[in-house]
Amino acid sequence: MDQWTAQLAPQMRALVALAAHDGHMTKAAAALDIPQSSMSRRIQALQTALRVPLLIHDGRTVHLTPDAQRLAARARGPLDELDQILAEVTGGADPDHGTVRFGFPLTMGSGQIPDLLADFRHQHPGIRVLLKQAHGIELGADLLNGRLDLAVVIPTPDHLKHIKIGTQHIQVAVPAHHRLATAASLRLKELAGETFIVNPPSYNLRQLTETWCEEAGYTPNIAIEVTEFSTIRELVSRGLGIALIPHDDRTPPGITEIPLTGGRYYRPIALAWGTTTQAAPTRRLNDYLLQHFA
Numbered sequence: 001m002d003q004w005t006a007q008l009a010p011q012m013r014a015l016v017a018l019a020a021h022d023g024h025m026t027k028a029a030a031a032l033d034i035p036q037s038s039m040s041r042r043i044q045a046l047q048t049a050l051r052v053p054l055l056i057h058d059g060r061t062v063h064l065t066p067d068a069q070r071l072a073a074r075a076r077g078p079l080d081e082l083d084q085i086l087a088e089v090t091g092g093a094d095p096d097h098g099t100v101r102f103g104f105p106l107t108m109g110s111g112q113i114p115d116l117l118a119d120f121r122h123q124h125p126g127i128r129v130l131l132k133q134a135h136g137i138e139l140g141a142d143l144l145n146g147r148l149d150l151a152v153v154i155p156t157p158d159h160l161k162h163i164k165i166g167t168q169h170i171q172v173a174v175p176a177h178h179r180l181a182t183a184a185s186l187r188l189k190e191l192a193g194e195t196f197i198v199n200p201p202s203y204n205l206r207q208l209t210e211t212w213c214e215e216a217g218y219t220p221n222i223a224i225e226v227t228e229f230s231t232i233r234e235l236v237s238r239g240l241g242i243a244l245i246p247h248d249d250r251t252p253p254g255i256t257e258i259p260l261t262g263g264r265y266y267r268p269i270a271l272a273w274g275t276t277t278q279a280a281p282t283r284r285l286n287d288y289l290l291q292h293f294a
Helices: 002-020 025-032 036-050 066-090 112-123 136-144 204-215 229-237 280-292
Strands: 055-058 061-064 098-105 127-134 150-153 161-175 195-198 221-225 243-246 255-261 266-273
Touching: 002 025, 002 036, 002 061, 002 066, 025 036, 061 066, 098 136, 098 280, 112 127, 112 280, 127 136, 127 280, 136 150, 136 266, 150 280, 161 229, 161 280, 195 204, 195 229, 195 243, 204 243, 204 266, 229 243, 229 255, 266 280
Parallel strands: 098 127, 098 150, 195 221
Antiparallel strands: 055 061, 150 266, 161 243, 161 255, 161 266
16 A cells, blocks of 8 residues: 555645645645645545545535545644654754744733744744634644644643643723722622623633632623623723723723732633644744743
8 A cells, every 4th residue: 555655645735734724725725835726736636546525616615525524634643743753854854944833812912922923933034923813712622633733722721732831810801980990909799790791601711700700609790792802891991891801902991900809810821732743843933932931
């Protein structure tokens, strides 16, 4: 069966990239740094060689067949490991050139992480960093299925390799004209009866908000569910409710942030990855973040 690896390795890599980008030919080609036409030819050649349907065309959209999805999922790990072994053996593992797919939480879209990424790019212009911002569950899933190489994740994921790199403290955000806006600090029980603006139930901070309030002796009165933290802040500034959120440098005027006391109102921050080994450019970003993250 040696002919499979000899003939089809580039085509298999193309299929894995296509699966990682949900059938998007242009994005998959960009990830492999090849023209889209070459990407299409590789997939067609693999389909012809295997004599197994791999693609379903739905208008201008392409979907992978179940056989193609299963093949891509099984091949991703061995191909990544083979690439790493060959690079190490031949001395081709260049830490200063390549692509790193990096994710970070929705609550960290301003301030330290953008600053660190900008500085990293200035120091290492040969490394292209593809960014994705999402909540923790989605980032963890992307690390496991190979769509991301590295991610800052909140909270720390038990099912992924990770290193704790910090702590995110949660505060209460109230409208500037709120009756509690002048308080130096607040206990959570003082917020009983307030209207809360929260994330959807799948978000970790939503789950913590409900748990913390119940520990304080009440069920939070949730009036609005919003996915974007910037929108939560905007709604708080307009007097529609209060929210438990971390500080953000993009906080709009009209909001007062007050520290919470009487409990452990924080979340651990982790740097996580899904593979057994890291490619050289990924290790470069990994080490940079570990060195500079406070």
